[in-house]
Amino acid sequence: MKKSLSALLLLSAAIALAACSSNAATNSPSPSASASPAPSASPAPSTPKEPAQSAKDIVAGMLEKIEQPAFADVDKDGVGQQYHIDPSLLEDFAIKVPLMNVKTNEIAVLKVKDAKDMKAVQDALKQRAADVQKQFENYLPDQYENAKSYVIDVKGSYVLFLISDKSEQLKAAFDGFFDASK
Numbered sequence: 721m722k723k724s725l726s727a728l729l730l731l732s733a734a735i736a737l738a739a740c741s742s743n744a745a746t747n748s749p750s751p752s753a754s755a756s757p758a759p760s761a762s763p764a765p766s767t768p769k770e771p772a773q774s775a776k777d778i779v780a781g782m783l784e785k786i787e788q789p790a791f792a793d794v795d796k797d798g799v800g801q802q803y804h805i806d807p808s809l810l811e812d813f814a815i816k817v818p819l820m821n822v823k824t825n826e827i828a829v830l831k832v833k834d835a836k837d838m839k840a841v842q843d844a845l846k847q848r849a850a851d852v853q854k855q856f857e858n859y860l861p862d863q864y865e866n867a868k869s870y871v872i873d874v875k876g877s878y879v880l881f882l883i884s885d886k887s888e889q890l891k892a893a894f895d896g897f898f899d900a901s902k
Contacts, residue, residue: 770876771897775814775829782827782893783816786886789823791816802851803828804844809837811877822860824852824867827890828881838874845872845881852883 771778783791794815796807803815812831818824826848832841849870856864871882873891880894 768875768898770878773897775812775831775878778829778894778897779814779816779827781897782890785893786889788816788827788884788886788890789825790819791825791827792819794828803848805830805841809833809841822863824856824863824883825885826852826881826883828879829894830879830881832877832879835877838877838879841879842872842874845879848881849883 773781794802794817798817799805799807799810799813799815802817807813809832810830811833813829815826815828815830817826828845830841832838849867849872852867852870853864856867866885867883869883869887871880871887871891873880873882873894875895875898880891882890884890
């Protein structure tokens with residue numbers, strides 16, 4: 721119990737620091753989690769043409785189309801601490817985590833510098849999903865279920881990580897950036 725409480729307090733402090741050091745989006749809260757597809761990790765069958773937009777612009781475009789709870793940005797330090805990813809492996813990234821620790825919704829768009837590091841990044845994202853699940857397992861059951869339905873998708877050198885009750889819609893919006901770049 722003490723470990724869970726300590727971990728929860730530590731995450732809350734990290735989120736508060738991230739929120740204070742960046743401009744957080746102010747989206748309206750979404751309804752509670754609903755049935756979502758099982759976790760997936762699907763490599764792209766072919767290499768799509770990469771979008772001209774930055775990871776930050778891709779996430780902003782996704783959030784313009786699909787409403788999500790308020791988010792805070794994760795900085796380079798948070799990439800290592802919260803996501804278990806060495807930031808030097810990434811060419812570009814945008815990560816949004818819940819502003820308040822009552823939602824599990826997360827969006828991460830990561831552009832990996834070298835294809836040889838893709839598996840390590842995917843494994844780190846699976847660990848992040850497990851961390852979020854562990855946090856909410858005995859806290860908010862609906863959010864725990866939401867976290868179990870995470871999505872990891874690879875398109876070229878980009879990796880998408882989602883925890884959301886609207887994962888399918890967000891993934892479709894992400895895919896649209898690749899379709900538009902053809």
